[in-house]
Amino acid sequence: MIYSYIKESVAQKKKLLALLIDPDKCPPEKMEQITEILRQHRPHLLLVGGSLISTPIAPLVDYLKSRLDQPVILYPGNPSHLTPNVDGVLFLSMISGRNPELLIGHHIVAAPFIKQNNIEPIATGYMLIDGGSPTSVEYISQTSPIPAGKPGIAVATAIAGEMLGLKLIYMDAGSGAKNCISAETINMVKQSLNIPLMIGGGISDAGKLRAAFEAGADIAVVGNIFEKDPSLIASFVETTESFKP
Template identity: 35%
Template sequence: MPGRVKSLKSSIQNPSFAVLIDPEKETDLSKLGKKIDLINQSLCALVLVGASSNLCNNFEEVTKFIQQRCDKPIIGFPGKWNQVNKYLDGLLFISLISSDRYKYLFQEQSKAIETIDKIESIDIYPTGYMVLDGGIETSVEKVSGSKGMRYDDISAILTRIKTGRFLGMDHIYLEAGSGAKSTVPCSLVSEVAQQVDSFLIVGGGVKSAEKVSEFWNAGAHLVVIGNAIEQDPNIINEISIKCQLHNEVELK
């Protein structure tokens, strides 16, 4: 275990983006292959692989397919412990800090340890996962039975995030939910970035390169896109251009 717990800060030093792939939705591997080709040609920092539900029967098969074709690091973003497999380069070891349910704060994670111990090459990224109310009931909320925290409940959000950080969670993931009606407010991202020293990930309902840029300006280190690619695959190229311009300005 020593040396396996790592921080994304060491490999992602400038603001970037990640693409989330849900194996449960990838029924056409040919189409998935084309998506991976776009990812390989982009400035995408990594690929997240995960599903909120436990209904995916081909999770490992799809992860293997991605791993064999993708040039980017493949990081697990598991909704269930059995989504951890040997085709992952790393794992967001998440604790649902927006919930009070022991099962998703600690218990579900402990079930993955036996599998993790058998995979020598997998890196572990301790992550506090904060689900916020993006205007729809997310898959995470349905599975966990936990309501997302309101955007305006800033004091409570910061308290939970700081608690997670003090417990050693180097990464904080602010999640509005897949297909959210409203994204995480940039003002909240900025508040968290200013008050908590962590690698800040933001996702949920991100539909444009401009919104990704706004999150970077607010202090996010990594912005996650998912459903938007299905509607407009070219968004990967648009975000890559924004990423290059943003980091050129940052370096000046």
């Protein structure tokens, strides 16, 4: 079970690196390069998806599963992104916004498919944090991010998500964010939770990755930077593996 692995890693104070692969930005020739690197430098979690996807997801999932032995987790923008060949899915509730479709509407559509195909759902509270520039998530979701300078709102939102029974909190500044989520916000949210905390957006080098872990992130999500230079995966994996709390 993917979530059991995450929980056990957090209990052991082991940090996890999640690589997010956007099907639209990874043509076959680039995927060959990426999978060759991933055989040597393994992130702990493989995520596939994004806010707006026009390329079929299933072929990419099949490609990854045929060449790598890690489970593949779907990060869906909407129910149309569902595919039966994934091992797990981030069952996202966008608790930072007030769009009812992203709080429960899409879930009702997706739930039967997930159950019928025996996909592991990971109930995740998704929180969009202002990263200093407009993002695809903000536009597509029609919601406003939590202000970067208001960590108290982020804390209260995360606590509410845990009280609602969510199993994971994912704070995201958005793909290609100008600014990472601040150490203060990460630390305050982490101290308020008893469930794992995932952080993404703007983590463009190993130093920012380490800073996120030092602030309290249990899982760091990276992706945009690797679309430009897949070789950076090696340094991110090394930084994660060598991190000592």
